[in-house]
Amino acid sequence: MESIAAESTTMETVNEKASRGENFVRYALERIHKDNGFAARLRRADNPSTEYQSWESLASFGVDLEKDWVRLPYCVVGAALAKAKPEADGSLKLGAAIAACYDEGSQSDQAKAKLRRLLACSTTAEACQILRPLLALISGRGVRLDFSQLLDDLLWFSGDHRERIRTRWAQGFYRRATDDEASIEAGASHD
Template sequence: MSDHAQSFVAHLSELAEHDRGALAHLRRSLGFAPGAFPRAYPYVERFVGADRHASDPWRKALYLAAGLFALHPEHREGETLASALGALARARESASIEQRFIALLGAEPESLPNLLRQAVSLLAADGHACDYARLLDDLGIWLRPFDGEGRDRIRQRWARDFYRAYDAKADQDPSDLDTIQPAD
């Protein structure tokens, strides 16, 4: 994960400790297109970079990650969003979380913010944390227009992370994998 993403999450963590009003503005920004809520600008724009335009994918990723962090400010390095959702689905024995995750994997950039907000809300309800720096880096790729290949790489990695956490059998010896039956 990038140093820039890590420093941004450190900034968000500082806000979570010292500025509840900032988190309220960032949460409220989730009701708008990423980067379109002026009250969020003071907390994010300094990380955007002068050479980036208003519709730059990295700028949108920063605003989206900030809003999601504000919704559930529990950061755990190394715990991807997908693995946290997989662990939650396993703990709840919930096929509906798996279905929501599959919908998230199929999301186009326009529908991604709403589906991510729902996913983070599920994590918050059960106290599961995720790695927001890694999420930010992934969003920077996912939100690029015309980068289907990059988006597919992220989707495939998220699917692996989810199903490794969701399926306890994934921890078995690889030689036993031919005996594992797909879940219904």
């Protein structure tokens, strides 16, 4: 009975013009706030030992469970959403979100180390493994991450777009510092 209800909810939330990431995040947020059981199953997707408990929920959305480069991004993002329970998707891209976790932003040695480790990933599975604690940090600091974009990035990470995605993450990380510095300078010149 739950699968039938979940499927009808899935069909209602899928927007043909939206990306897979946008559709999944919208679907997951809607279900997380209405169904505690769904949220609990999705939280378990974060642990390789209990991930299988989320498969029914992921399959009802149409996730191909046999392909780890497809399944793992949904697991990592779904679990992060279920743990953070944001009211809506955020707006900060991954690089900017990492920088936003530290007072020094992209000048923080810790932030730089986390970004470098993520940029060193060569497979989707490795990126998802590195992202698990990073997403917990981002959520714990109250940073509003754009989960939709992250999921889309991860779904394309295994293909020819890996370098472009890593470049976008780095650009977002360092651009945030540039934007913050420009804001500070503009504020100082108005004094």
